[in-house]
Amino acid sequence: MSERSELLEATLDCHPEGIALLGQQRNVVLWNRAAEAITGYLGLDMVGHPVPEQLRPLLQWFGERNEPDIDSSVHTERGCLLHTHHQLGHPLSVFARILALRDGPGARIGTAIIFHPAESLDALPQGEHADGSGVGASQADFEDRLSVLFDDFAHGGLPFGALWITVDQAHHLRKTHGAGACEAMLEKVWQVLAHGLRPGEELVRWGDDEFLVLSHERTAEMLAAHAQTLAGLARTADFRWWGDRTPLTVSIGAAQAELDGTLAGLLERAKAAMFSSFHAGGNRITAAPEGNSCLPS
Helix, strand or coil: CHHHHHHHHHHHHHCCCEEEEECCCCCEEEECHHHHHHHCCCHHHHCCCCCCHHHHHHHCCHHHCCHHHHCCHHHHHHCEEEEEECCCCCEEEEEEEEEEEECCCCCEEEEEEEEEECCCCCCCCCCCCCCCCCCCHHHHHHHHHHHHHHHHHHCCCCCCEEEEEEECCHHHHHHHHCHHHHHHHHHHHHHHHHHCCCCCCEEEECCCCEEEEEECCCCHHHHHHHHHHHHHHHCCCCCEECCEECCCCEEEEEEECCCCCCHHHHHHHHHHHHHHHHHCCCCEEEECCCCCCCCCC
């Protein structure tokens, strides 16, 4: 048993992400090397000691959540952005996710918190690419427009929000009918969404199966209402492949820019909200919570 524990600890020490294992009383029982490198706190400082004040946003935030939330597969998969501090005192932003640890019969025995640094909040989150390739030319060019738009907003310009859209049927269609069918379907959705845009809005492909709409709706509520309109239009897309009509729906994440936020943070919130819509069954809108809040399941 001792050898098994040593092997487990050595394995976790090799993991590139920070891992904190918490016991039933939320006490730290393991703090791997990546966690040391990310936070500056050594395992000797953490295991068996009170949680330092600077790390409480990371290690104690989850303890305030309800049991269904921390066990949610969506919550675990996507994680959330948290702001804490390095041991040297400088601000530290990390993406963290949680995993409930259970014994054989299913009783809760602890919690694993897995985290990695948000290495650059200025590095914009990207859409998914089926072939593993990087950003396309049009998407790369559009990043400059995004930066200008957000900078203008930060200096008193128009309110600004993002709608991250994925077509619920895209993955299945690509798998069953091939890339050509999926591309034809996405072109149809593009045309329908474009007809629903308001003056000054912009639409871009963001990854293989996703779209991004930049909107100047004045409030988060108005942005979400606009997203509902676009979702309704997407359902009207008459897509046929070899004579067979495929009903289409979209999952949308809506996030409104905040003056104390960042452009990358805005897109992360929109993307996470989109995944929340998708994993909840699709064909729905999720409005991203403000600031650091994680998405509900």
